[in-house]
Amino acid sequence: MFDRLIATLDSIVARDPSPRSRWEVLTYPGLWAVGFHRVSHWLFESGLFFLARLVNHVARMLTAIDIHPGAKIGKHLFIDHGFTVIGETAEIGDNVTLYQCVTLGGTNPTNGIPGKRHPTLCDNVIIGSGAQILGPITLGPRARVGANSVVTKDVPEGATMVGIPARQMLVEADDYAREFMPYGTPCGDRFDPATQKLEILECQIAVLAKQVEALKAERDSAPVAIAPADPVTLPRKGKRA
Template sequence: MLATLKSYLDSIKARDPAPRSRWEILLYPGVLAVGMHRVAHWLFEANLFFLARFVNHTARFLTAIDIHPGAKIGRNLFIDHGFTVIGETAEIGDNVTIYQCVTLGGTNPANGIAGKRHPTLEDGVILGSGAQVLGPITVGKRARVGANAVVTRDVPEGAVMVGIPAKPTLVDVTEYQKGFVPYGTPCSDVFDPATQKLELMKCEIETMQKRIAELMVERDAAREDREQRDRA
């Protein structure tokens, strides 16, 4: 039990440069919210719905994070700051990072039956601040959702989604191979959500410049081939 807790706290420290010790991480609202959710989910699975809801509302009051007792959460979930909502049928894999003001929201079932209506996040997903992931969709492993993006369709593994509605953006392979990128964004290691549009434009320009350079090289090579054939 103690080893599991230490592993969890270390996983958060690896993703957040702010804490100086494990003790400090224990004060994080996200850690308290996830811990209380474990209790609420156990009560929910035992059909003790009132008690599960009581724990859930207590956690929301203390942390400003609302995780429905029915949500299924894997290992090492890191909710950075608060004001996050996770719906009843949401499923979250291992080592997922969620920043502030994120919603894993549901859709209104037309038949009135409460089936799977919230998202599934696979291992290693990063959701930037203000992201809204809605409906019974799947966000693939290591996918990143940028700040304030609205996702309503399945996200492929390793994709980076930005915009409203969210669309994939090109990411260099060296960026994809990084173990963790703060805020789920592809452009810089140190990222300020207030400058998201500028960072994304910079990233797109750099990608276009690389592509133009490649096309120019291809054009020059083709021109040399034609000249060589003409001389022959």
């Protein structure tokens, strides 16, 4: 158990540039919220629903993070700052990062029968602050969701989603290959939600500019075919009177 705690602390230090030591991470509300959830989830699975809810409410009062006891959470979940809501049927893989004010919310089943109502997040998913992930959808491994985005459809592996409703944006291959991208999107060193749309447009323009340059280079390197000139016909001299 101690080794698992150390591994979790190290995983958070690797994803957050602010802590100077593991001791600081021990004060993070997200760490405590996940710890309380481990207890409440065990009670929930044992059929002790009232006690599970009681632990859940105590955790919410102390951390401002609401994780339903029925949610399934993998290893090394990092909830940065808090104010996050995770629904009952949500499933979270390993090494997932959620920034503040994220909601993994549910939708009402069309058949009226309770079932899978909340999203599934695969391994290494990053959700930006204020994002809303709604319904029984799946976010593939290493998917990223930008700040304040609303996702209501499945997200493929490695995709970056931004906007309302969220749409996939172009990302450079070297950005995709990175092990971890802070704040979910590679739109620049500064990523202020107030300038989010401008940042996204700048990214898209930069990618399109590179594609245009590549097309120009390909055109310039291609051999130019010279069409044969039409023969010149000289006018005949008329007869003198």
